[in-house]
Amino acid sequence: MYNKTWLSVIKVVIFDMDGTLYQDDTYLERYIRYLLEGTEHEGDTEAAMRLGRAILSDCHAIRFGYFYHTRDDVSLVQEGERFVRSLTWDGTAGEGPAQDYESLSAHEPYLIPIGDPWGIAAALSHRYKLPEQRLRSAFERVRGEMLLPPYGFACHDDLFRAIEELTAVEKKSLMTNTHLESGVAFVGYMGIGHLFGDVAYGANKPAGLQSYFGSLLAQGYRPEEILSIGDNPWNDLHPVKKLGGRTCFISPYPSSDPEVWDLRLHRLEELAQLMRVIQQSITGRKIADGEDRVEADKQEIQG
Structure with missing residues (x-):
């Protein structure tokens, strides 16, 4: 299902929040x-x-x-x-x-x-x-x-754990169009603020995402090293695809958007699996290329 060749070179993962890190339409x-x-x-x-x-x-x-x-x-x-x-x-x-x-x-x-x-x-x-x-x-x-009974949405702890364990990438970023007050409340409710290096509330996507992508390029990252994950193609994916980045569309709903994305997921369980596949792909490549012999030695000892 996953192309580990391109996943192994990912250095930055950009996450949307609503509909991506939790799924609720009630x-x-x-x-x-x-x-x-x-x-x-x-x-x-x-x-x-x-x-x-x-x-x-x-x-x-x-x-x-x-x-x-x-x-x-x-x-x-x-x-x-x-x-x-x-x-x-x-x-x-x-x-x-x-x-x-x-x-x-x-x-x-x-x-x-x-x-x-x-x-x-x-x-x-x-x-x-x-x-x-x-x-x-x-x-x-x-x-x-949405943060209080009886309507509080369910948190997907396994997904959050998988994101936390994704240590092989250099940067994990969160970008949401939700304004600061509500965004902070939702991040606090899910307990995920510590998972991300860069957090942008009121991100003004898609324009804000395009600008952020440009800042990553200015830092020396290549487009193919950046993966954007989101449930709204127009806001979360199109700006990155047009600039040569990688894209993952996650949504339980069918979409008529004509664009083809690098990955198409439906459920949070699949996203958690993707996080673990990225981790394995990067660490496996580094060991195979001799880039991280210390990690290789650790794995040999543990094995």
Whole structure:
């Protein structure tokens, strides 16, 4: 399953947090409810939650990997670098001709990538033209609940142990778009702050990831020595792939994103295994190349 040849040269691993170091989507319906409660759209709550569930389960024409056009209220389907068609929320073709969107850049500020469950809620907030403060307050409320009973998410201790035991790489970094206060709270809840050398909250990915990648290159790392792991391809993987780095897409959901990644994982157990394979690949290569005879002697004694 794993290509140990390229894994053995990895020196930097960049981790996303939400959806990557824990997996939980039970918050989505509450998030949608909090967005709409007390507004003129509160009567649409059940329909909006059904829509969210349908996208999550890949039972809707709108899928992960599409972009939401906030001005035209349609979702855009991408093939390669071009948007080739649009869809309304009921799954029918948009009224505008496809060529109207072909020249659009996916970086336009009025386009929202639907790359993870958080993206569904963000798109719905724009669909109902809710103020930014409404989105922020609903976000803060649901984030707080995720750290407390009965909604606290499960921590994957074996994954955290595997990351801690990944000592053969030179740098382990954490980058999350979650702002400082919530990010710190989540890292504290999982007890993982000590696992990473560089930690960036409010990382402004994808642009922030591209900038960080550039800083690593300036430090002397080669692109193929850097691995980015995340559940949102647009934020976590595309910037690295375009610059020649390695990528690992981890998500339990199907995605329509047309890009091919170096690795495609679904569950946290697989990610824990990957950490151990990287460790074994690097240490094995060093011993074979005679780069670390002390480690080789230790293994011979222990063996």
